Amino acid sequence: MKPAIWLDGSLCDADSARVSAFDHGLTVGDGVFETVKATEGRAFALTRHLRRLARSAEGLGLPAPDPDEVRRGCEEVLKANPVPFGRLRITYTGGFSPLGSDRGTAGPTLVVALVEAARPADSTAVVTVPWARNERGALAGLKTTSYGENVVALARARQQDATEALFGNTVGALCEGTGSNVFVVLDGELHTPPLSSGCLAGITRALVLEWVGAKETDLPLEALGRAEEVFLTSTTRDVQAVHRVDARTLPGAPGPVTAEARRIFVERAAADIDP
Numbered sequence: 001m002k003p004a005i006w007l008d009g010s011l012c013d014a015d016s017a018r019v020s021a022f023d024h025g026l027t028v029g030d031g032v033f034e035t036v037k038a039t040e041g042r043a044f045a046l047t048r049h050l051r052r053l054a055r056s057a058e059g060l061g062l063p064a065p066d067p068d069e070v071r072r073g074c075e076e077v078l079k080a081n082p083v084p085f086g087r088l089r090i091t092y093t094g095g096f097s098p099l100g101s102d103r104g105t106a107g108p109t110l111v112v113a114l115v116e117a118a119r120p121a122d123s124t125a126v127v128t129v130p131w132a133r134n135e136r137g138a139l140a141g142l143k144t145t146s147y148g149e150n151v152v153a154l155a156r157a158r159q160q161d162a163t164e165a166l167f168g169n170t171v172g173a174l175c176e177g178t179g180s181n182v183f184v185v186l187d188g189e190l191h192t193p194p195l196s197s198g199c200l201a202g203i204t205r206a207l208v209l210e211w212v213g214a215k216e217t218d219l220p221l222e223a224l225g226r227a228e229e230v231f232l233t234s235t236t237r238d239v240q241a242v243h244r245v246d247a248r249t250l251p252g253a254p255g256p257v258t259a260e261a262r263r264i265f266v267e268r269a270a271a272d273i274d275p
């Protein structure tokens with residue numbers, strides 16, 4: 001079966017769907033997106049994802065996406081592509097704009113697609129990168145398609161057999177990964193950087209804060225060098241232990257705090273598809 005996607009109000013064959021070569025999302029990264037976990041045809045935490053999509057769109061000055069249309073697109077794509085486990089990708093851009101850097105007036109483009117995915121590994125290796133997240137930048141905290149710096153940082157991670165790169169911000173505080181939030185255990189206590197660090201308001205991060213509890217603390221990037229445990233959270237990783245940060249191994253990962261956070265997350269997420 002050919003994969004079907006939702007494009008501007010209807011379901012169509014992914015191979016023949018057309019988005020303009022002058023789409024502002026494609027040419028200048030003027031777009032926002034969400035990645036939503038899909039299990040057995042059901043989208044996890046869709047209401048929270050729709051809210052964040054709306055916040056990101058507002059931050060970028062895009063017209064508000066119609067939540068009912070996005071929801072319908074997700075439902076139709078899930079029905080048309082039955083996979084046991086995957087990710088919905090919602091992309092919402094400035095739309096057709098032939099005039100270069102100014103947004104056109106044709107209205108936004110909405111695409112919803114589904115990719116089958118493997119379940120996340122229990123643990124992973126991460127690296128720190130020398131480039132700073134700008135917590136005072138115009139895009140701080142927005143989930144936009146301007147992900148170039150994440151692409152560069154992730155390539156650096158891959159060169160060092162890691163799957164994630166962690167950024168500090170402009171004042172050297174721990175911030176987040178290219179596509180994940182970070183939690184650290186220091187003196188037995190669980191901490192995560194506050195949103196003011198410039199990190200994305202991750203949905204998995206918020207659920208861990210609500211269900212497990214952690215302190216939102218400004219920490220220097222170097223705290224990773226003395227943390228007893230480190231874990232990542234994201235839609236694609238859930239709660240994933242870190243067994244190596246740069247050259248430092250964390251033997252025994254997942255440690256007890258990570259294992260308990262993961263247990264609680266998995267249990268609560270299984271009980272409520274749209275927490």
Ligand code: PLP
Nearest residue numbers: 179180181200202203204234235
């Ligand atoms: N930080 C960034 C930069 C991200 O792109 C993501 C997810 O894509 C996250 C954090 C984690 O957010 P969530 O838990 O909502 O997937």
